Every structure is written in structure tokens, then in C-alpha cells.
Amino acid sequence: MEDKLRDLIIAQLKIEPGQYSDELGAGDLPEWDSLAHMNLIMAVEREFKITFDVADAVDLETVGDFQDALRRYQAS
Numbered sequence: 001m002e003d004k005l006r007d008l009i010i011a012q013l014k015i016e017p018g019q020y021s022d023e024l025g026a027g028d029l030p031e032w033d034s035l036a037h038m039n040l041i042m043a044v045e046r047e048f049k050i051t052f053d054v055a056d057a058v059d060l061e062t063v064g065d066f067q068d069a070l071r072r073y074q075a076s
Contacts, residue, residue, distance in 0.1 A: 001070055004047065009063060012036070012043050025062035048073070 010020055013031045026037045037060075044066060045051055050073045052060070060066055 001048075001074065002067060005044070005063075005066060005070060008043060008047055009040065009066070012040050020063070022064040022067065023062060025065075044070070050074075 006020055009015075009024075010017055013029065013036060015029060015031055019029065024032075026032050026034075032040075041052060041057055041060060048070060050070075052069065052073075056069050056072075060069060
């Protein structure tokens with residue numbers, strides 16, 4: 001799951017693999033603006049066949065947040 005998410009984030013944000021980290025968050029890179037953030041949420045939902053709850057989507061700020069949310073959604 002983490003490798004698939006990493007590859008998706010790198011492709012979606014069009015960043016170099018070296019820029020990726022668990023702490024990377026919205027606003028840390030010019031590529032990760034509000035529109036890119038919404039597109040990333042939708043891409044993750046499509047790829048993992050889930051739909052984030054609005055409350056969960058609001059809390060998605062870092063790569064680590066995406067990882068934690070995916071673990072919770074895949075466990076349920």
C-alpha cells in the first residue's frame with residue numbers, strides 16, 4: 001500500500017522521488033497547492049477504491065496522514 005501511495009503521490013504532484021517523505025505536506029512544495037491537494041485526494045480515492053469521509057479528508061495534510069487514513073479505511 002505504501003509503495004503504491006508513494007508512486008501515486010510522486011506522479012500526481014510531478015515531483016522527484018527524492019522530494020517524497022512521510023512528513024511532506026500540502027504547502028511544502030509549490031506543486032502541492034490547494035487544487036493539487038484536491039486532485040490528490042480524488043486520485044487516492046480512485047486508486048484505492050475508497051471514499052474519504054469529509055472529516056477525514058479535511059485532516060489529510062501530510063503523506064503520513066494519507067498513509068494513516070488508508071490503513072484505517074482498508075481495515076474496515
